[in-house]
Amino acid sequence: MTLQRSLLEKNDRLAEQNRGFFRAKKLLVLNMVSSPGSGKTTFIRETAAKLAGRLRVGVIVGDLATDNDAARLRTAGIPVVQITTGTVCHLDSEMVSKAAAQLDLEKLDVLVIENVGNLVCPADYDLGEDLRVVLLSVTEGEDKPLKYPPMFHSAHVAVVTKSDMAAAAGFDRKLALANLQRVSHHARIFELSSKTGEGMKAWLDYLVEQRAAAKAGQK
Amino acid sequence: MTLQRSLLEKNDRLAEQNRGFFRAKKLLVLNMVSSPGSGKTTFIRETAAKLAGRLRVGVIVGDLATDNDAARLRTAGIPVVQITTGTVCHLDSEMVSKAAAQLDLEKLDVLVIENVGNLVCPADYDLGEDLRVVLLSVTEGEDKPLKYPPMFHSAHVAVVTKSDMAAAAGFDRKLALANLQRVSHHARIFELSSKTGEGMKAWLDYLVEQRAAAKAGQK
Numbered sequence: 001m002t003l004q005r006s007l008l009e010k011n012d013r014l015a016e017q018n019r020g021f022f023r024a025k026k027l028l029v030l031n032m033v034s035s036p037g038s039g040k041t042t043f044i045r046e047t048a049a050k051l052a053g054r055l056r057v058g059v060i061v062g063d064l065a066t067d068n069d070a071a072r073l074r075t076a077g078i079p080v081v082q083i084t085t086g087t088v089c090h091l092d093s094e095m096v097s098k099a100a101a102q103l104d105l106e107k108l109d110v111l112v113i114e115n116v117g118n119l120v121c122p123a124d125y126d127l128g129e130d131l132r133v134v135l136l137s138v139t140e141g142e143d144k145p146l147k148y149p150p151m152f153h154s155a156h157v158a159v160v161t162k163s164d165m166a167a168a169a170g171f172d173r174k175l176a177l178a179n180l181q182r183v184s185h186h187a188r189i190f191e192l193s194s195k196t197g198e199g200m201k202a203w204l205d206y207l208v209e210q211r212a213a214a215k216a217g218q219k
Numbered sequence: 220m221t222l223q224r225s226l227l228e229k230n231d232r233l234a235e236q237n238r239g240f241f242r243a244k245k246l247l248v249l250n251m252v253s254s255p256g257s258g259k260t261t262f263i264r265e266t267a268a269k270l271a272g273r274l275r276v277g278v279i280v281g282d283l284a285t286d287n288d289a290a291r292l293r294t295a296g297i298p299v300v301q302i303t304t305g306t307v308c309h310l311d312s313e314m315v316s317k318a319a320a321q322l323d324l325e326k327l328d329v330l331v332i333e334n335v336g337n338l339v340c341p342a343d344y345d346l347g348e349d350l351r352v353v354l355l356s357v358t359e360g361e362d363k364p365l366k367y368p369p370m371f372h373s374a375h376v377a378v379v380t381k382s383d384m385a386a387a388a389g390f391d392r393k394l395a396l397a398n399l400q401r402v403s404h405h406a407r408i409f410e411l412s413s414k415t416g417e418g419m420k421a422w423l424d425y426l427v428e429q430r431a432a433a434k435a436g437q438k
Contacts (some may be wrong), residue, residue: 035254035255035256035336036254036357036359036360036363036366036367037254037356037359037363043363048262052344055362063366064366064367064369065365065366065368065369066362066365066366068362068365068366070380079420083270087339087342087343087369089308089337089339089340103316116339117254117338117366117367118308118337118338118339119255119336119337120283120306120308120335120337120340121308121339121340123306124306137256139356139358139381139384140255140256141255141256142286143287144256146284146285146287147255147282147283147285147287147336148255148283148284148336149283149284150283150306151393162358165358165384165387165388168384168387169358169384185260
């Protein structure tokens with residue numbers, strides 16, 4: 001559809017503006033996407049807490065309704081702006097640009113954009129991020145990468161979450177990793193539990209390294 | 220947007236055609252929606268198996284890609300048609316009409332439409348169903364009804380799934396039910412586990428009763 005295409009083109013242009021703006025601010029920007037309930041907010045909270053003293057993390061949170069996620073992050077002392085989208089199933093570059101203006105970006109090293117919980121719509125919308133991070137929780141089933149290929153294919157990073165529940169969920173790790181490698185074939189893969197902390201170190205070290213590259217203008 | 224509105228109006232008219240057609244066939248039709256990974260396919264398979272001898276169940280399955288779900292149901296001996304939507308995040312009435320034509324409806328009592336795993340887009344698309352059934356698994360978090368109000372508000376039935384994992388997930392049942400009652404306030408609520416069978420009886424009895432009403436033209 002022509003209308004749809006022109007909306008996307010407008011979004012893509014503004015995404016490049018965001019990208020340039022964030023680059024000038026030496027921020028590492030993550031666009032975090034997943035199904036509803038994959039554990040994005042808890043993962044972001046634990047990431048920010050464990051990076052304390054090394055990197056300062058701010059968050060833009062998108063949801064159709066409620067500011068529950070922002071409240072959870074704010075309680076943990078993390079600078080956060082909530083976007084409520086109404087009936088829109090994804091964030092777009094303009095929403096992100098306006099929300100970013102409400103944060104004191106000079107005091108941040110990493111900006112995490114927690115997208116609306118949805119494995120379809122956000123795939124088409126570049127927000128100006130450096131890294132698109134897709135979460136797959138062990139309770140969702142191993143075939144999600146095959147069923148939602150645009151989202152998983154476009155990800156730079158895939159994070160298998162809730163690894164502490166793998167046994168209870170009967171999670172077939174080998175199959176899930178094979179499916180991820182097949183669809184998200186450019187992606188760096190992490191496996192972890194925000195609850196127990198298992199596997200978090202590799203993810204945190206990766207962010208420190210990526211942020212150093214961003215700061216040096218090498219990204 | 221005018222274009223969007225006219226697409227929805229077209230869908231709604233065709234949905235009413237579907238509704239009349241299914242009524243003439245004395246079918247009870249369910250439109251099953253949820254996040255990706257809430258357990259729709261397993262729930263449908265167990266429902267069909269446990270209704271055997273009482274009601275005959277057929278299924279239309281929607282996914283962006285793969286026919287994994289259809290294959291899983293077919294292996295269990297259930298008549299099934301797969302719709303692959305490409306990049307479209309919901310089924311519409313026309314897809315359902317075409318898919319239904321591939322099933323022998325005279326041999327069915329219940330038609331389950333397994334929608335694309337998505338808590339946003341399918342909310343706007345009436346498919347001509349009798350009952351919209353939304354699933355919420357215990358691993359997804361108790362606040363999903365508040366975060367996805369159009370979907371939960373429009374549901375006739377809400378099913379809390381994977382109840383066997385409630386303890387492992389730290390599921391706050393009281394809070395989840397309060398949130399469901401607040402948003403899905405017209406909905407009949409069931410709590411069950413497809414894996415252990417716990418809570419399935421009330422759901423199956425409800426379907427038998429609803430199908431009897433549909434057959435008697437009382438729905």
